[in-house]
Every structure is written in structure tokens, then in C-alpha cells.
Amino acid sequence: MSLLLARIDDRLIHGQVILGCCAQLRARRLLLCNDDVAGDALQRRIYAAAVPPEVDLEILDRTTALQRLRELLRSGGDAATILLVQSPGDLLWLLRAGVDLRAVNLGGLHFRAGAQEVWPGVFLTAQERADLLDLLRRGVRVTLQTLPTAAAHEATVAELAGPGERP
Amino acid sequence: MSRSTSSTTPSEEGAPDRRGAGAGVRALVVTHGGLGQALVTTAEAVVGAHGSLSALSNQDLSAAGLQERIRAWLDASPGPALILVDEGGGSCGSAALLASAGRPRTWVLAGANIPMLVAYLSACSQLPAEALVDKVLDRARAAVKLLGIAP
Numbered sequence: 094m095s096l097l098l099a100r101i102d103d104r105l106i107h108g109q110v111i112l113g114c115c116a117q118l119r120a121r122r123l124l125l126c127n128d129d130v131a132g133d134a135l136q137r138r139i140y141a142a143a144v145p146p147e148v149d150l151e152i153l154d155r156t157t158a159l160q161r162l163r164e165l166l167r168s169g170g171d172a173a174t175i176l177l178v179q180s181p182g183d184l185l186w187l188l189r190a191g192v193d194l195r196a197v198n199l200g201g202l203h204f205r206a207g208a209q210e211v212w213p214g215v216f217l218t219a220q221e222r223a224d225l226l227d228l229l230r231r232g233v234r235v236t237l238q239t240l241p242t243a244a245a246h247e248a249t250v251a252e253l254a255g256p257g258e259r260p
Numbered sequence: 261m262s263r264s265t266s267s268t269t270p271s272e273e274g275a276p277d278r279r280g281a282g283a284g285v286r287a288l289v290v291t292h293g294g295l296g297q298a299l300v301t302t303a304e305a306v307v308g309a310h311g312s313l314s315a316l317s318n319q320d321l322s323a324a325g326l327q328e329r330i331r332a333w334l335d336a337s338p339g340p341a342l343i344l345v346d347e348g349g350g351s352c353g354s355a356a357l358l359a360s361a362g363r364p365r366t367w368v369l370a371g372a373n374i375p376m377l378v379a380y381l382s383a384c385s386q387l388p389a390e391a392l393v394d395k396v397l398d399r400a401r402a403a404v405k406l407l408g409i410a411p
Contacts, residue, residue, distance in 0.1 A: 103322040107351035108292075139357045143349030203322040214320060 098241075099176040099184060102200040105130065106140040106150075106177070109200065113240035114175055115148050121173040122149045122165075126158035126183055155183065159190050181224035188231065196234040199225075199248065211253070212237055212246065226253045284340075285389045287380050288333050289315045289372050290326070290356055291346040296372070303377030310381050318351050326351060330359035340365040340389035342380065342396070344372035367393050375403035 097118050102110060105125060115123060123144060130136045131154040144150040153161055158176075165171040178184050180202075188194050199215065202208070208216035215237060217225070225248065229235055235248040289296035296315035304313070314333065318326050334341060343360060345352040348370030360366040367389075369376070379399035383392055 103324070104351040105323060105354075106349075107323075107354065108347060108349070111349060135361055136358065139354050143354065203325060204320045205322050205325055216320075 096171050096194075097173060097175050098198050099178075099194055099196065100198040100200045101178055101181055101184065101202065103179050103202050103205075105179060106143050109239055110175075110177060111143060111145065111148075113242075114198075114200075115145075117241045118175065119173075120148060120175045122151065122170065123175050123177060124158060124161065124165075125150065125152045125177045126155060126187070127152070127179050128154045129179075131157070155186055159187060159192065162187070162192050181221050181228060184233075185224045185227055188228065188233070194228075194233055196236065197228060199235055199237045200239055212248075217253075222253055226250060229253070284312065285342060285384050285392055286312045286337060286339065287314070287342040287344060287377075287384070288330065289313070289344045289377070290318065290330065290352040291315070291372060292318055292350070292352065294319075295346055299372060299374060299377055303374050303381055306374070307378050307381045310384060312384060313377065313381060318355070323351060323355055326355040327359040330356055334360065334363060334366065341367070342389075342393065343368045344376060344380075344396075345370050346372050365389055369393070369396060369400075371400055373400060373403060376400045 097120050098114055100110065100114065104110075105127065106123070110123075114120065125140065130140065131152050137152050140152065141150055151161065162171070162176070165174055181197075184194060184197055202215050202217060202221065204210075204216045205218070208218045208221070211217045211222065225235060229248065229250050236245050237248060238245040289300055291299070294317060296317060300313055300315045304310075316326075316329055316333065321329065330343065341360075341363075343356045343366065345356050345368065347353055353368070353370055356368045360368055376396045376399055379396045380392065383395055387395060
């Protein structure tokens with residue numbers, strides 16, 4: 094699968110995603126995979142209002158997103174699609190379900206209770222750390238980058254693995 | 261966070277009671293980085309502090325974290341409230357809309373600028389909330405214009 098971008102961003106649809114990623118990468122489709130948002134009419138309406146008309150927005154739960162990604166792969170529509178999720182766990186779920194993800198953009202995981210700052214401005218819960226490690230060990234490249242034009246840092250297992258964990 | 265203050269002073273006794281309408285309308289400016297606090301500080305320097313105007317930054321906050329902060333501000337005091345955000349389609353606008361959903365007499369305005377805050381500070385004790393919102397929006401629209409072209 095050659096998605097334009099697969100992005101983790103806990104703010105979901107906001108300026109960096111619309112004005113940065115969608116505009117700079119000329120995305121024609123934004124696929125937001127999030128069970129909570131997909132099941133909430135108010136959140137769907139608010140996020141949809143932030144997306145310009147030239148970008149098709151699809152807000153789907155995990156199961157439906159999986160089917161849609163398979164359709165896009167068959168039709169070639171994946172090349173113009175940005176996949177947006179809120180947590181590494183969503184991407185890991187899709188990967189385990191058979192979505193071929195090679196690279197992930199870690200765009201933003203901000204402070205929350207119980208999260209620790211692993212990189213400057215990037216906070217991870219224990220589960221997020223474990224999920225990112227799982228992605229890395231499956232061969233997925235995880236790149237920290239807020240915008241396509243911003244400085245990038247490629248995450249490594251060594252940065253996430255705790256003492257005594259295998260690299 | 262500042263709590264709202266009643267606009268009724270002893271000198272106003274006997275005057276039409278505007279409480280529950282415009283009196284004590286609180287306002288929160290929610291922006292990226294330090295923009296909101298800079299706007300509040302600047303506007304208060306122009307027309308004086310009122311105590312009902314606060315700023316909140318989205319810096320380092322997740323969408324959920326920002327919503328929690330806004331809800332906490334709304335919960336701190338009942339009554340009408342304005343939330344001014346820097347950009348409607350950004351994280352601040354979405355968080356403000358989600359945090360204020362279902363709350364009566366809470367308005368979310370996008371495009372926060374100094375004229376809006378000056379208008380708010382100048383009239384928040386005098387106008388009913390609905391009229392105050394109109395005034396703030398009118399001032400915002402009127403403030404964006406071409407001032408001149410360099411020769």
C-alpha cells in the first residue's frame with residue numbers, strides 16, 4: 094500500500110494536517126480512522142467543517158476503515174490518501190489486520206496524564222510506547238515530523254525500549 | 261482562571277438590571293502558543309483589565325486535554341461565556357466547540373484579534389450577551405481592512 098501519508102496525531106484534524114499535510118502533499122482524500130469520532134455526530138460535524146472542499150473526508154471506525162483501505166488499494170486511490178489516526182494502537186490494529194504499512198508519520202502526541210515526554214514535545218503512555226515499539230519491530234519506519242517541510246527524526250527501538258529489553 | 265465578576269456597582273443601584281443578560285459575561289481566548297495571552301495583555305493595556313478575560317494556550321495539550329481545560333473554565337462559573345479562538349478549523353476551534361456543546365449561552369468566535377478583545381472589554385458590563393457577541397463580531401470584521409498602499 095502506498096498511502097500518501099499515515100499520520101498519528103492526537104489533535105486529529107487541525108491546522109498542521111489541513112494546511113500542512115493535505116495542502117503540501119496535494120492529498121485528495123483524508124481518511125480519519127477513529128472509533129470514537131466515527132460514532133459521534135457532533136465530532137464528525139466539527140471536524141468535517143475544518144476540511145476544505147477539495148479534500149474528500151471519510152471518518153470511519155477501524156473495521157470500516159480497514160475495508161475502505163482495501164478498496165482504495167484495489168482502485169489505486171491510496172496514492173492520494175492521507176490516513177489519520179489518534180494513536181499508534183490504531184495503526185497497529187490496521188497492520189495486524191493486514192494493511193501493509195511501511196512508514197508512519199508521528200505528527201503529534203501531546204501531554205496527557207500518565208504520559209511521559211520521550212522526545213521534545215512528544216509524550217507517550219506506556220501503551221503507546223509499546224505499540225510504537227511493536228510497529229518498529231515489524232519493520233515500520235516511524236518518523237517524527239510535524240509538517241512535511243519540518244525537520245524529521247526517525248524513531249529507533251533503542252529510544253523506546255526500556256533497560257533490559259531486547260533492541 | 262479568572263472568575264466572572266458582577267458588573268453591578270453601588271452607583272448602578274436603581275439602574276436597569278442587566279445581570280443574567282450581559283453583565284458578567286466571561287471570555288476565554290484559546291490560541292496556539294502564547295498568542296492568546298499576548299492578545300489579552302495588549303487589550304487590557306489599551307482599555308484596562310476587567311478580570312473576566314482569560315487566555316488559554318494549546319501548547320503541549322492534546323485535543324482531549326485542551327477540551328478538559330476549557331470545560332474546567334466553563335464549569336468555574338455559571339452564566340454566559342464567550343470563547344474566542346484564533347482559527348476556526350484548528351485544534352483550538354474544534355476543542356472549544358466540543359467542550360461547549362450543549363452549554364446554553366456559550367458562544368465560540370473564530371479569528372480572535374485585539375479589536376475584538378477591546379470591544380469585549382469596553383462593553384462586557386453594559387450589553388446583554390447577545391448584543392455583546394454582535395458587537396465583538398462587528399468590530400472584528402471592521403478591523404480587517406486595507407489601510408493604505410505604499411507609493
